[in-house]
Amino acid sequence: DAMVIQNPRYQVTQFGKPVTLSCSQTLNHNVMYWYQQKSSQAPKLLFHYYDKDFNNEADTPDNFQSRRPNTSFCFLDIRSPGLGDAAMYLCATSREFAAASNQPQHFGDGTRLSIL
Amino acid sequence: GQQLNQSPQSMFIQEGEDVSMNCTSSSIFNTWLWYKQDPGEGPVLLIALYKAGELTSNGRLTAQFGITRKDSFLNISASIPSDVGIYFCAGRLSNYKLTFGKGTLLTVNP
Numbered sequence: 001d002a003m004v005i006q007n008p009r010y011q012v013t014q015f016g017k018p019v020t021l022s023c024s025q026t027l028n029h030n031v032m033y034w035y036q037q038k039s040s041q042a043p044k045l046l047f048h049y050y051d052k053d054f055n056n057e058a059d060t061p062d063n064f065q066s067r068r069p070n071t072s073f074c075f076l077d078i079r080s081p082g083l084g085d086a087a088m089y090l091c092a093t094s095r096e097f098a099a100a101s102n103q104p105q106h107f108g109d110g111t112r113l114s115i116l
Numbered sequence: 117g118q119q120l121n122q123s124p125q126s127m128f129i130q131e132g133e134d135v136s137m138n139c140t141s142s143s144i145f146n147t148w149l150w151y152k153q154d155p156g157e158g159p160v161l162l163i164a165l166y167k168a169g170e171l172t173s174n175g176r177l178t179a180q181f182g183i184t185r186k187d188s189f190l191n192i193s194a195s196i197p198s199d200v201g202i203y204f205c206a207g208r209l210s211n212y213k214l215t216f217g218k219g220t221l222l223t224v225n226p
Contacts, residue, residue: 004158031212042204042216043159052151096212104149105214109156 003027004108006091013081021076023091030097032074033105034066035090043090045070049074050096070094078113086115122205122217124126135192137203137220141150146209149214150177162203163190164169195224 004025013019023032030051035043047056049068051066063085065077078085092105120221122139126193129135139148147166151159165181172179178191187199188207205217 006158040219040221042218045213048213092158098205103148103212104161104164106161108153109158110156112156 002094004106006089006108006111008043008111009090009109010060010112010114012116015083019078019081019113021089021091021113022078023076023108024072025091025093026072027093027095027097027106028071028076030071031094032068032094033094034064034074034076034082035092037090037110039097046076059073067089081113081115083115088112120205120215120217122220124220126216126223128223128225129195130165131195131197133195135195135199135222136189137205138187138189138217138220139205139207139217140187141207144184145170145215146185146210148181148188149206150179150180150188150190151204151206152210153204155201155220159204171180188193195222197224197226200224 025046033048034046036046037043045057046060046064047066063079067075088110090110091108094103094105120139120141149164150162152162153159160179163172163179167185168181170181170186176193181188202219202221204219206214208214
């Protein structure tokens with residue numbers, strides 16, 4: 001059974017039209033991550049939530065926002081998508097706590113975003 | 117910042133051959149992870165390594181955490197067509213963020 005679930009798997013939006021991608025998890029992990037992955041490249045971290053605390057990467061454009069209404073769900077909002085935002089967006093989770101700070105991240109299957 | 121050098125960038129092999137790929141870093145990591153990504157899918161964790169010198173197997177896959185904590189390798193024995201995909205190494209320190217290698221694209225000819 002899928003433990004990190006991303007919806008939709010494919011999303012097409014128009015240039016400049018806001019779009020929201022969703023991620024849910026059944027692992028009860030306290031950290032959730034959003035990555036952007038372009039063709040033939042490694043995943044690039046955009047931001048993450050450690051519990052309710054939002055942590056933005058320094059080079060993540062302001063166009064990208066995130067919400068985490070509860071432990072299980074996390075959303076990626078792209079306010080005004082440009083052609084350069086076409087990519088695979090990956091959600092990941094991990095369980096982090098003081099006694100075990102080296103847990104691996106588990107990824108969803110991603111949402112492939114296309115911009116028209 | 118930390119950077120990972122993953123090699124080779126791509127490999128073309130015959131079914132049944134063994135494969136080896138590795139990652140090196142300019143700085144140390146506390147954990148090394150190996151992921152496989154199929155086209156259109158998310159990365160799937162293959163092996164996690166937590167201690168310097170650790171050698172871990174998962175079926176036909178074997179990975180080692182280098183003694184210096186700056187490198188790791190992944191071996192695949194007796195490759196099969198479904199081994200095709202992109203293999204990523206990733207290292208992490210205690211801040212739980214991952215640093216990814218650029219990936220190794222593996223093609224297996226039946």
